[in-house]
Amino acid sequence: MSTLLQTILDGPEKGALREFLQQLRQQGKTYWLRNDILQVFYDSCRCFPEREAFIPHASLAKLLDTTQEIILEAESACFVLRPKIASQTAVRLTTNLDLEPITIPELLDIRDRLVNHYNPQEGDIFEIDFHPFYDYSPLIRDNKQIGKGVQFLNRYLSSKLFQDPAQWLASLYKFLRLHHYNGTQLLINERITNQFQLLEQVKEALLFLDAYGAKEPYTNFRFELQVLGIEAGWGNTAGRIRESLELLEALLDAPDHQTLEALLSRIPMMFRLVLVSIHGWFGQEGVLGRPDTGGQVVYVLDQARSLEQQLQEDITLAGLDVLKIQPKVVILTRLIPDHEGTRCNQALEKVYGTDNVTILRVPFRDFNAAVTQGWISRFKIWPYLESFAIDAEKALLAHLQGHPDLIVGNYSDGNLVAFLLARKFKVTQCNIAHALEKSKYLFSNLYWQDLESQYHFSLQFTADLIAMNAANFIVSSTYQEIIGMPDSVGQYESYKCFTMPGLYHVVDGIELFSPKFNVVPPGVNEAVFFPFSRTADRLAGDRRRLEELLFSLEDPLQVQGYLADPRKRPLFSMARLDRIKNLTGLVEIFAQSPALQEVCNLIVVAGKLRPEDSDDPEERSEIEKMYRLIEQYHLQGKVRWLGVRLSKADTGEVYRVIADHQGVFVQPALFEAFGLTILEAMVSGLPTFATRFGGPLEIIQDKVNGFYINPTQGPETADSLLEFVQKCEHYPDYWHQLSQAAIDRVYSAYTWKIHTTKLLSLSRIYGFWNYVSREEREDMLRYVESLFYLLYKPRAQALLNQHTQGL
Ligand code: UDP
Ligand code: LCN
Numbered sequence: 001m002s003t004l005l006q007t008i009l010d011g012p013e014k015g016a017l018r019e020f021l022q023q024l025r026q027q028g029k030t031y032w033l034r035n036d037i038l039q040v041f042y043d044s045c046r047c048f049p050e051r052e053a054f055i056p057h058a059s060l061a062k063l064l065d066t067t068q069e070i071i072l073e074a075e076s077a078c079f080v081l082r083p084k085i086a087s088q089t090a091v092r093l094t095t096n097l098d099l100e101p102i103t104i105p106e107l108l109d110i111r112d113r114l115v116n117h118y119n120p121q122e123g124d125i126f127e128i129d130f131h132p133f134y135d136y137s138p139l140i141r142d143n144k145q146i147g148k149g150v151q152f153l154n155r156y157l158s159s160k161l162f163q164d165p166a167q168w169l170a171s172l173y174k175f176l177r178l179h180h181y182n183g184t185q186l187l188i189n190e191r192i193t194n195q196f197q198l199l200e201q202v203k204e205a206l207l208f209l210d211a212y213g214a215k216e217p218y219t220n221f222r223f224e225l226q227v228l229g230i231e232a233g234w235g236n237t238a239g240r241i242r243e244s245l246e247l248l249e250a251l252l253d254a255p256d257h258q259t260l261e262a263l264l265s266r267i268p269m270m271f272r273l274v275l276v277s278i279h280g281w282f283g284q285e286g287v288l289g290r291p292d293t294g295g296q297v298v299y300v301l302d303q304a305r306s307l308e309q310q311l312q313e314d315i316t317l318a319g320l321d322v323l324k325i326q327p328k329v330v331i332l333t334r335l336i337p338d339h340e341g342t343r344c345n346q347a348l349e350k351v352y353g354t355d356n357v358t359i360l361r362v363p364f365r366d367f368n369a370a371v372t373q374g375w376i377s378r379f380k381i382w383p384y385l386e387s388f389a390i391d392a393e394k395a396l397l398a399h400l401q402g403h404p405d406l407i408v409g410n411y412s413d414g415n416l417v418a419f420l421l422a423r424k425f426k427v428t429q430c431n432i433a434h435a436l437e438k439s440k441y442l443f444s445n446l447y448w449q450d451l452e453s454q455y456h457f458s459l460q461f462t463a464d465l466i467a468m469n470a471a472n473f474i475v476s477s478t479y480q481e482i483i484g485m486p487d488s489v490g491q492y493e494s495y496k497c498f499t500m501p502g503l504y505h506v507v508d509g510i511e512l513f514s515p516k517f518n519v520v521p522p523g524v525n526e527a528v529f530f531p532f533s534r535t536a537d538r539l540a541g542d543r544r545r546l547e548e549l550l551f552s553l554e555d556p557l558q559v560q561g562y563l564a565d566p567r568k569r570p571l572f573s574m575a576r577l578d579r580i581k582n583l584t585g586l587v588e589i590f591a592q593s594p595a596l597q598e599v600c601n602l603i604v605v606a607g608k609l610r611p612e613d614s615d616d617p618e619e620r621s622e623i624e625k626m627y628r629l630i631e632q633y634h635l636q637g638k639v640r641w642l643g644v645r646l647s648k649a650d651t652g653e654v655y656r657v658i659a660d661h662q663g664v665f666v667q668p669a670l671f672e673a674f675g676l677t678i679l680e681a682m683v684s685g686l687p688t689f690a691t692r693f694g695g696p697l698e699i700i701q702d703k704v705n706g707f708y709i710n711p712t713q714g715p716e717t718a719d720s721l722l723e724f725v726q727k728c729e730h731y732p733d734y735w736h737q738l739s740q741a742a743i744d745r746v747y748s749a750y751t752w753k754i755h756t757t758k759l760l761s762l763s764r765i766y767g768f769w770n771y772v773s774r775e776e777r778e779d780m781l782r783y784v785e786s787l788f789y790l791l792y793k794p795r796a797q798a799l800l801n802q803h804t805q806g807l
Helices: 003-010 014-026 034-047 059-065 104-114 131-136 149-162 165-177 195-209 222-227 238-253 257-264 295-317 382-400 411-425 448-455 457-470 479-483 540-551 583-591 594-599 617-632 648-660 676-684 714-730 733-749 752-772 774-804
Strands: 031-033 067-072 076-084 087-094 099-102 127-129 272-276 328-335 348-350 357-363 406-410 428-432 473-476 498-500 504-508 517-519 569-575 600-606 639-642 664-667 688-691 707-709
Touching (some): 003 014, 014 059, 031 034, 034 059, 067 104, 076 104, 087 104, 099 104, 104 498, 104 504, 149 257, 165 195, 165 752, 195 222, 272 295, 272 382, 295 406, 295 752, 357 382, 382 411, 406 411, 411 428, 428 457, 428 752, 457 498, 473 479, 479 517, 540 639, 569 583, 569 676, 569 714, 583 600, 594 600, 594 714, 617 639, 664 714, 676 733, 688 714, 714 733
Parallel strands (some): 328 357, 406 428, 428 473, 473 517, 664 688, 688 707
Antiparallel strands (some): 031 067, 076 087, 087 099, 498 504
């Protein structure tokens, strides 16, 4: 129970707490969330400056700072407290100011009562609880270590395995014998018949290698090694093979976790990778900015390219060029017959600049052509995924000519399909969320029934629970994506305990302390996005053309608005035109600050210019709002809105042109899971102001290499932009300082090389442990399957029925 709350009740602030709760009650609202609670409190502090309890450092302030929710019931107030990251408790405070603990099921009942969905006479509600299934896995204790799962897991499992040397040797031997490529044995062959012979042969091979210099190519002695039972895969030169075999020898003699990690990251186990990204328009051109089509497409394409390169390097280093092994990376997505001029109707498309990265498009089955021929909102895609996975399995086998070695899912739909495929192929499953919608839409679970016809969150959240628990490992872009910050709940954390009134209660939805979580941030495509000062790499023609497009071109089909004084410093933003991206919010902030308008213009690249051109209800309503704001605040001459779809190369140059004008990039989202545009702008050298809600908090270090803004506080945001612009006027170097700091930040922490090296290392290590401990996870996977078949599938079928009836 809360000691802080008890201290308040036992001390002089007791009265103030009672008074504060009274104030909340008087407002007639029963459900209070943190921001509103604090707002009421700080308003009281202003009204009663003389009252000691109403000061920001009083115990009451500290308590409210850790309070996520207050639910007011007739006879009590329920406090949901988050005293530290990833830990939550609930307590009831009665009208007599007595404290009682509240269990998780009780808390979920209270929330149901709040929305009139508590019907105990109809029996208990279905409870989802993953807790018992995590007993197979060790748990991290220190919350600072969350997100560094692989080191922890490797250390833990190694020590467990090494305690039983006989089992350890047997597992290692079996694992090494496992590796083949298209029927060719790798690593060790049948001449080594058991684990005991393995050590003898390794020693023999090391003796044999003494005769060769470190640089001697493997091909010169390949067949001699084969006779000793040693196959390709240990290295491309005598020196590299020696190093690898010495690692193996050490592991057989006196195992330790570092040596195991070093050996595993050398072992060639990854040749065929599948990246699943289904919703939206997946393509290389003309798709970004379309509904549901943004950062994930950029991320997956860049990641696929980088993975191929890294795999190729690893294969060469492992000495597998002799076998003519070529890595294959497949991006599995949906084929859209009504392709609207994109290439989304092509079954196979090679990714530019690669040898073996292919986009493989599999159509949704034609349940109802009116729906399945065109783009389907990511919120309505659920009924098509199981049959998609069945068809994709065949298409993958045909294309890859073998099983994949790793399946990486992206977003809720891709992760669900990755789960189904990984189960079929019996391979490692990696999850990447990109953004979990549950955190984006306030009350998305509590009021799911009201939102169901548009968003179908009952399917999405069930799919999320299935995929995140089934995954062998989860890659997140930031630490706070997993468990949030001291004052905000993480995206994964929000799945820990929640109610879907009338459908189910999640009493333990995900183990946040599981070592499956790993933070591996993405990078930027450095050939496209680079600092504006690298003039030799920029094309003068593009620069002029885009300068004109941004600042002066008159073309009502592409651009709305003109700039009366184009010399003013440009504030720039670019995003899909959906509500959460809040570009209309940025226009409003600008509109309400005449001082900012004095010194800056606003330029936004977003969506389309005509509502009738959009199929997406959110995009249509944002377009209409944008026009309303421009009209209402007389922004003509101050704002330019480009409804264009830029090529990738042009996007890179657009940031640089804005930087030529010493502009500023503003990212005003109400919530941003990560925010690739922030990396792109920063690496181009643009001082960046980004939302403090979500991933940008980790990318940017406030006032060092960028700035945080709170887009819900318009005047405050306008003031901080203004302050920066004024400072730049006074100290011309200031803009350059910030610009350089932004560039340095990206190059030091956000590159694809760093990302893929880590991802592949994770894949190998989790792959090994998946093999060694598979049986221990089977009960979890069976539970997950039952949720899929008994909960998800009937709801997906019901949605399909609606689609086939044209609803
Ligand atoms: N983008 C674009 N044109 C647009 C809007 C976005 O090229 O009109 C690109 C942008 O450069 C970035 C990605 O789409 O690479 C958006 O990624 P981000 O992570 O910022 O947001 P998301 O759209 O994924 O939520
Ligand atoms: C989805 C989002 O909403 C963004 O915040 C991310 O940057 C993008 O995916 C790539 O992970």
